[in-house]
Amino acid sequence: MKQQTIPLYRTSTVHCHSNYCDGKATLRQMADAAVAAGIQTLGISGHSHTPDDPEFCMTAEGTEAYRAELSALKAEYAGRLDILLGLEWDLISTDDPARYDYIVGSAHYLFGPKTGAFGYADYSRAELRAFVDAEYGGDGLAAAEAYFANVAKVAQKKPTVLGHFDLIKKSNGDGSLFDEEHPRYIAAARAALRACAEAQVVLEINTGGAARGYRPDFYPSQWILREWQAMGGQVVITADAHSPEHLTFLFDEAAAWAKQAGFDRVQVLTKAGYVACEI
Numbered sequence: 303m304k305q306q307t308i309p310l311y312r313t314s315t316v317h318c319h320s321n322y323c324d325g326k327a328t329l330r331q332m333a334d335a336a337v338a339a340g341i342q343t344l345g346i347s348g349h350s351h352t353p354d355d356p357e358f359c360m361t362a363e364g365t366e367a368y369r370a371e372l373s374a375l376k377a378e379y380a381g382r383l384d385i386l387l388g389l390e391w392d393l394i395s396t397d398d399p400a401r402y403d404y405i406v407g408s409a410h411y412l413f414g415p416k417t418g419a420f421g422y423a424d425y426s427r428a429e430l431r432a433f434v435d436a437e438y439g440g441d442g443l444a445a446a447e448a449y450f451a452n453v454a455k456v457a458q459k460k461p462t463v464l465g466h467f468d469l470i471k472k473s474n475g476d477g478s479l480f481d482e483e484h485p486r487y488i489a490a491a492r493a494a495l496r497a498c499a500e501a502q503v504v505l506e507i508n509t510g511g512a513a514r515g516y517r518p519d520f521y522p523s524q525w526i527l528r529e530w531q532a533m534g535g536q537v538v539i540t541a542d543a544h545s546p547e548h549l550t551f552l553f554d555e556a557a558a559w560a561k562q563a564g565f566d567r568v569q570v571l572t573k574a575g576y577v578a579c580e581i
């Protein structure tokens with residue numbers, strides 16, 4: 303019987319979380335689901351230990367257990383599944399990216415300019431509203447500018463994957479926090495995009511926000527992706543999967559999203575590095 307082939311971009315998923323951080327499943331459950339789905343490359347990218355953020359990140363001890371367990375699974379599944387030991391690294395993380403097979407570099411935090419208070423870019427709408435009111439005098443665009451400045455700093459570290467480029471829009475589905483077509487928003491995003499181009503990083507098209515119902519669209523927005531394509535940028539499709547059923551969720555739609563922006567190929571991360579896949 304002829305085996306059905308799946309597109310190469312659906313054989314690799316490298317932005318995934320386990321219960322060592324805020325994921326729902328064990329590393330082994332993620333690996334077994336990957337095998338069942340015909341995936342060749344599974345990269346787990348646990349949230350890097352960040353003392354300011356005990357809620358979503360791996361603990362210092364948990365990080366070592368994560369590294370040990372994932373390394374053991376990598377050996378156990380060899381020949382069936384290529385497991386990559388990754389890290390979703392953030393600017394204020396204390397872990398060393400050099401210890402990992404690859405890095406998803408992401409900005410997640412805001413530090414309020416008034417009190418220095420710690421905040422999340424992916425707060426709920428009400429939480430972000432309160433943070434913007436308290437720290438930015440109600441100016442949501444100022445929070446977006448601060449966020450994109452952090453994205454530029456992450457890009458300068460040259461991660462393997464630049465994570466959720468415009469995460470700050472997550473809770474802005476109704477446009478009430480800031481206007482995503484405002485010249486200030488566009489200028490801030492463009493400055494971050496230029497930093498990404500200078501660092502020659504690969505931007506992810508991240509389906510996680512859509513999978514979990516926060517936004518109908520992906521990160522990054524279509525106009526950003528179009529500009530990235532015009533700059534000669536490259537993209538990789540990722541799920542930001544927090545559970546096994548989301549390993550390659552909406553990947554075909556993400557490929558269509560890339561195509562719509564003018565891309566004729568996406569990058570696919572393998573154990574030998576990136577390979578191109580026509581779409």
Ligand SMILES: [Zn+2]
Pocket residue numbers: 390408410465466
């Ligand atoms: Zn993230």
Ligand SMILES: [Zn+2]
Pocket residue numbers: 317318319390542
């Ligand atoms: Zn993530």
